Amino acid sequence: MVRAVALRRPVDFDDCAALDARDPLATLRDGFCLPEGVTYLDGNSLGALTHSARRRLLDVADGGWGRRLIGGWSEGDWLEAPARVGDRIGALVGAAPGQVVVSDSTTLNLFKLASAALVLRPQRGAVVIPRDDFPTDRYVLAGLGARELRTPERGGLAGAIDGEVALVVLSHVDYRTAELADMAAVTQLAHDAGALVLWDLCHSAGALPVALDACDVDLAVGCTYKFLNGGPGAPAFLYAARRLHDRLRSPIQGWFGHGDQFGFGDRYEPAPGVARFLTGTTGMLGVAALEGALDVWDGVDLAAVRAKSMALGDVLIDLLDGRCAGLGVTVASPRDAARRGSHVALRHPRAGVLADRLAARGVVTDFRPPDLIRCGLTPLYTRFVDLWRAVEVLREELGGGR
Ligand SMILES: Cc1ncc(COP(=O)(O)O)c(C=O)c1O
Numbered sequence: 147m148v149r150a151v152a153l154r155r156p157v158d159f160d161d162c163a164a165l166d167a168r169d170p171l172a173t174l175r176d177g178f179c180l181p182e183g184v185t186y187l188d189g190n191s192l193g194a195l196t197h198s199a200r201r202r203l204l205d206v207a208d209g210g211w212g213r214r215l216i217g218g219w220s221e222g223d224w225l226e227a228p229a230r231v232g233d234r235i236g237a238l239v240g241a242a243p244g245q246v247v248v249s250d251s252t253t254l255n256l257f258k259l260a261s262a263a264l265v266l267r268p269q270r271g272a273v274v275i276p277r278d279d280f281p282t283d284r285y286v287l288a289g290l291g292a293r294e295l296r297t298p299e300r301g302g303l304a305g306a307i308d309g310e311v312a313l314v315v316l317s318h319v320d321y322r323t324a325e326l327a328d329m330a331a332v333t334q335l336a337h338d339a340g341a342l343v344l345w346d347l348c349h350s351a352g353a354l355p356v357a358l359d360a361c362d363v364d365l366a367v368g369c370t371y372k373f374l375n376g377g378p379g380a381p382a383f384l385y386a387a388r389r390l391h392d393r394l395r396s397p398i399q400g401w402f403g404h405g406d407q408f409g410f411g412d413r414y415e416p417a418p419g420v421a422r423f424l425t426g427t428t429g430m431l432g433v434a435a436l437e438g439a440l441d442v443w444d445g446v447d448l449a450a451v452r453a454k455s456m457a458l459g460d461v462l463i464d465l466l467d468g469r470c471a472g473l474g475v476t477v478a479s480p481r482d483a484a485r486r487g488s489h490v491a492l493r494h495p496r497a498g499v500l501a502d503r504l505a506a507r508g509v510v511t512d513f514r515p516p517d518l519i520r521c522g523l524t525p526l527y528t529r530f531v532d533l534w535r536a537v538e539v540l541r542e543e544l545g546g547g548r
Pocket of ligand 1 (some may be wrong): 251252253254280282283317321346348349369382
């Protein structure tokens with residue numbers, strides 16, 4: 147088992163402070179607007195506001211919309227925004243330029259790409275998604291009208307993928323337990339059976355290095371409001387491998403995905419490349435906030451982000467083991483940092499009440515029924531001392547005393 151932080155005794159407050167003092171990413175926290183007195187461990191649900199997102203939002207409102215009015219579309223850089231911002235996200239998920247755009251929500255992007263994938267495999271009637279995968283993914287897949295929906299356990303994918311399968315969909319990081327799937331191996335498994343694979347990167351983009359091109363992934367979607375800090379309801383992204391572009395058709399033939407959008411012609415002709423998956427008018431305020439938020443990533447080494455995320459997880463688990471032992475809370479995430487994404491889930495029979503009590507004391511986590519509390523670890527702004535405080539408050543709430 148890989149331990150990102152190796153100590154022979156339980157972690158204490160001084161260890162946490164020392165880890166913060168030598169954290170190479172520590173100054174990035176200054177880029178965020180974090181409220182005083184709040185220990186925020188929910189950036190895996192909604193990332194924090196960055197100063198750069200706030201500035202860009204105001205710029206586009208005052209300077210763009212406010213001053214240029216409709217000219218923002220014709221003279222400005224708004225029409226190129228989905229591809230421009232898509233390429234910036236592509237750089238964070240291992241995609242060469244021209245394969246990622248931002249548009250719509252994750253749900254809608256999943257629908258568009260999964261529908262397009264099924265058309266590429268007309269003889270095959272089955273689609274596969276792990277039964278515990280995120281609900282919207284399962285609902286969308288169930289609604290596609292495939293002859294057979296296979297829902298194996300996450301660990302039982304191999305047995306469910308055969309020559310009948312058109313498409314495999316799964317989350318790279320499990321939203322409940324943070325278990326990390328092996329992208330290269332699962333993609334290979336699907337390809338060996340002749341199936342396409344679509345990865346959900348909601349809990350990976352900005353949380354850990356992703357290698358879409360290197361793993362030969364076909365399709366991927368993800369949101370930008372978690373680890374990418376794009377803001378509530380920020381536009382999602384989608385990835386389609388360049389080798390598939392010419393053959394993929396979006397089920398939503400919107401004018402933003404048309405090859406000659408302002409020709410206003412009678413017939414729909416898809417735009418070349420991944421832009422064919424755009425639908426309607428880009429939500430420019432949302433894209434502006436996201437584009438600003440991405441500035442915090444300039445010059446950031448994703449390997450350092452991953453190293454810190456693993457260390458944060460290890461320290462949190464050590465603190466729980468050392469300070470909450472016997473108080474009824476157990477770790478539901480993999481203990482091996484190499485198999486864990488960027489949150490740690492705790493199991494407790496009264497998790498919902500506990501999460502509310504923590505929030506009332508300024509420790510923000512989230513509750514996932516029936517019995518999980520998720521603690522999000524966002525390496526750009528989570529400190530090791532935040533984990534210390536969270537565990538101390540948890541220990542008190544569990545009756546462990548001060
Ligand atoms: C793994 C995963 N997929 C999909 C979604 C939903 O995406 P959206 O609401 O942006 O469509 C979420 C939301 O939290 C998620 O965690």
